[in-house]
Amino acid sequence: MDEKKTLLKVEHLRKYFPVKSGMFKKDYIQAVEDVSFRIYQGETLGIVGESGCGKSTLGRAILRLHEPTSGRVVFDGVAIYDGEQKKQVPMLPYRKRMQIIFQDPSASLDPRMTVGEIVGEALTVHRPDLKGQAYRDRINELLETVGLNSEHANRFPHEFSGGQQQRIGIARALAVEPDFIVCDEPISALDVSIQSQVVNMLEDLQRDKGLTYLFIAHDISVVRHISNRIGVMYLGQMVELSESYELCSQPLHPYTQSLLSAVPLPDPEKTRAQQRVILEGDVPSPLHPPTGCRFHTRCPAATEKCSQCAPTWKEYRPGHFVACHRLEEGD
Amino acid sequence: MDNNTNPSAGKLLEVRDLRVSFYTPAGEVKAVDGISYDLDEHEIMGIVGESGSGKSVEAYSIIGLLQNPGKVIGGSIRFAGENVLDYDEEQMRQFRGNKVSMIFQNPMTCLNPVYTIGNQLMEALTCHNKSVTRKEAWARAVEMLELVGINNAEKRMDQYPHEFSGGMRQRAMIAMALICSPKLLIADEPTTALDVTIQAQILELMKDIQKKTGMAIIFITHNLGVVAEICDHVSVMYAGHIVEQGKVNDIFYRPAHPYTRGLLRSMPRVDELEHERLIPIEGTPVDLLDPPAGCPFGPRCESCMKICLNSAPPMLEVGEDRHLSACWLHVKEMKEANRHG
Numbered sequence: 309m310d311e312k313k314t315l316l317k318v319e320h321l322r323k324y325f326p327v328k329s330g331m332f333k334k335d336y337i338q339a340v341e342d343v344s345f346r347i348y349q350g351e352t353l354g355i356v357g358e359s360g361c362g363k364s365t366l367g368r369a370i371l372r373l374h375e376p377t378s379g380r381v382v383f384d385g386v387a388i389y390d391g392e393q394k395k396q397v398p399m400l401p402y403r404k405r406m407q408i409i410f411q412d413p414s415a416s417l418d419p420r421m422t423v424g425e426i427v428g429e430a431l432t433v434h435r436p437d438l439k440g441q442a443y444r445d446r447i448n449e450l451l452e453t454v455g456l457n458s459e460h461a462n463r464f465p466h467e468f469s470g471g472q473q474q475r476i477g478i479a480r481a482l483a484v485e486p487d488f489i490v491c492d493e494p495i496s497a498l499d500v501s502i503q504s505q506v507v508n509m510l511e512d513l514q515r516d517k518g519l520t521y522l523f524i525a526h527d528i529s530v531v532r533h534i535s536n537r538i539g540v541m542y543l544g545q546m547v548e549l550s551e552s553y554e555l556c557s558q559p560l561h562p563y564t565q566s567l568l569s570a571v572p573l574p575d576p577e578k579t580r581a582q583q584r585v586i587l588e589g590d591v592p593s594p595l596h597p598p599t600g601c602r603f604h605t606r607c608p609a610a611t612e613k614c615s616q617c618a619p620t621w622k623e624y625r626p627g628h629f630v631a632c633h634r635l636e637e638g639d
Numbered sequence: 640m641d642n643n644t645n646p647s648a649g650k651l652l653e654v655r656d657l658r659v660s661f662y663t664p665a666g667e668v669k670a671v672d673g674i675s676y677d678l679d680e681h682e683i684m685g686i687v688g689e690s691g692s693g694k695s696v697e698a699y700s701i702i703g704l705l706q707n708p709g710k711v712i713g714g715s716i717r718f719a720g721e722n723v724l725d726y727d728e729e730q731m732r733q734f735r736g737n738k739v740s741m742i743f744q745n746p747m748t749c750l751n752p753v754y755t756i757g758n759q760l761m762e763a764l765t766c767h768n769k770s771v772t773r774k775e776a777w778a779r780a781v782e783m784l785e786l787v788g789i790n791n792a793e794k795r796m797d798q799y800p801h802e803f804s805g806g807m808r809q810r811a812m813i814a815m816a817l818i819c820s821p822k823l824l825i826a827d828e829p830t831t832a833l834d835v836t837i838q839a840q841i842l843e844l845m846k847d848i849q850k851k852t853g854m855a856i857i858f859i860t861h862n863l864g865v866v867a868e869i870c871d872h873v874s875v876m877y878a879g880h881i882v883e884q885g886k887v888n889d890i891f892y893r894p895a896h897p898y899t900r901g902l903l904r905s906m907p908r909v910d911e912l913e914h915e916r917l918i919p920i921e922g923t924p925v926d927l928l929d930p931p932a933g934c935p936f937g938p939r940c941e942s943c944m945k946i947c948l949n950s951a952p953p954m955l956e957v958g959e960d961r962h963l964s965a966c967w968l969h970v971k972e973m974k975e976a977n978r979h980g
């Protein structure tokens with residue numbers, strides 16, 4: 309694992325959103341709280357969690373689409389964000405290397421631009437040398453890469469189905485030849501029969517172009533399929549991170565265990581025989597998260613200690629990180 | 640097809656050759672194009688399909704909630720022997736709530752934000768049953784909230800929908816749907832908007848309530864995992880047609896229609912042991928304004944034959960326990976079997 313080149317390093321990243329509560333009081337939604345991990349060159353790191361756990365905010369904070377509150381983000385050896393510094397590095401040169409694919413393809417494509425303009429927009433900023441025929445050729449090449457053809461360049465987004473729109477979104481991300489792409493729930497809005505087409509395409513692109521993905525989704529089966537390693541988030545914090553087969557077969561954190569057991573399998577006998585850990589209640593508000601371990605209010609194995617102090621993020625097996633008191637005590 | 644319309648014992652709902660069209664400015668959209676199925680009492684039937692397959696439209700036509708420009712243009716829906724499509728407005732009102740009720744995907748858009756939960760629950764009861772006093776209605780509403788696992792039911796009665804979390808709202812919706820003890824509950828993607836841990840809670844609750852009350856459920860979803868979890872019987876819909884129906888085990892272990900097989904193959908599974916490449920269904924979903932002639936799935940089907948593009952396949956029995964599938968391949972197989980046998 310040590311020979312692998314680290315492409316992106318995230319250290320103690322925090323992102324708080326200010327909200328007004330009362331006339332003079334200001335509160336903060338702690339969307340991402342003290343998250344650290346690294347992504348190796350050429351791998352896919354999956355992030356799973358339920359809605360409101362901060363997984364999308366994390367993806368955007370890494371790209372500085374949301375400016376982080378504190379912490380450090382190091383991309384290819386350069387600190388693109390450092391909470392200690394007053395002045396941050398300009399992002400423009402890095403935008404070319406880091407891209408994002410959004411969840412809702414119809415909302416992320418400008419309805420008044422043609423597909424050619426959408427895909428080519430980034431080229432006009434990052435590749436001003438491409439002009440005329442060369443520019444058009446590049447757009448056609450990109451459309452073909454994602455399984456569309458050059459005739460589509462003059463059409464508008466509404467003329468396409470959801471799956472095709474997502475392909476346009478992917479072509480746009482690929483336009484500047486990035487190294488790293490944040491895939492923010494790229495297939496959640498698509499039909500089941502189309503999802504697998506897009507998943508396969510993302511895998512092919514990764515193989516052909518040597519891309520590195522941060523793949524964010526709430527559906528653990530998809531994340532399990534596409535990722536080399538998976539991080540599980542709960543209420544703004546990373547609770548477990550491991551190689552994906554190990555995470556799914558031997559989850560250590562009680563939240564991961566219950567999340568995995570809650571997934572219904574498309575196999576009637578197996579899914580009905582499954583032992584479920586059904587969690588009580590709902591996810592608490594990130595405005596006033598529980599003290600200690602944030603999961604303790606719903607954890608089936610919580611003790612008094614869990615409500616008082618936060619567990620530390622430790623490597624329990626090689627490459628398998630967990631934050632849980634139960635493991636600290638060697639249980 | 641219409642000679643077995645006598646209500647036989649145990650049969651709750653009989654849908655025969657139902658056709659629903661939407662007359663849009665761009666042309667007629669055949670959202671549901673001739674579907675037939677039976678539902679027994681106490682049975683949970685799943686209707687699976689992708690968006691635009693007509694699964695919700697079909698359910699809305701049972702309960703008379705089709706919106707303009709949608710229209711039922713043919714077929715019959717018999718509930719306990721009576722054709723629901725012949726009901727007038729008043730009969731329909733009585734039918735809804737008392738016999739059939741419905742829960743929806745997004746509980747927040749279905750609950751009225753300016754009334755308390757208690758108010759809305761009691762309204763559902765008093766509206767269908769005029770003789771109930773306020774006090775009785777209150778008691779019944781509290782009882783229902785307790786049934787769906789809401790703690791502090793008395794206190795919760797006075798709260799507004801925004802004070803409930805997503806899972807709690809869906810529970811309140813279920814309580815409201817069940818307050819008049821219907822015989823059939825139509826659940827339209829009830830867990831799609833919920834997180835997977837909350838989905839597990841709601842599925843558990845629905846199974847539990849179904850056992851207690853014995854009602855039948857039509858469960859509409861696109862999630863095959865949920866179907867495997869909760870349903871007894873499954874209908875698979877594609878572009879307004881039921882392409883395959885049967886017992887849940889037959890559908891998952893012995894799928895007959897190429898679309899069903901394709902769907903099952905294309906899904907990533909959390910219990911897969913090693914990385915296998917997904918096998919997607921190629922092509923794009925059907926444009927309902929311009930559906931293909933013949934089999935709706937023909938243009939995307941890997942074993943498409945000449946006949947598939949010209950005429951629609953008949954629904955044939957391919958196994959025991961009402962396992963039906965509409966595909967020309969079955970006709971071909973049967974002919975070959977006859978020739979050799």
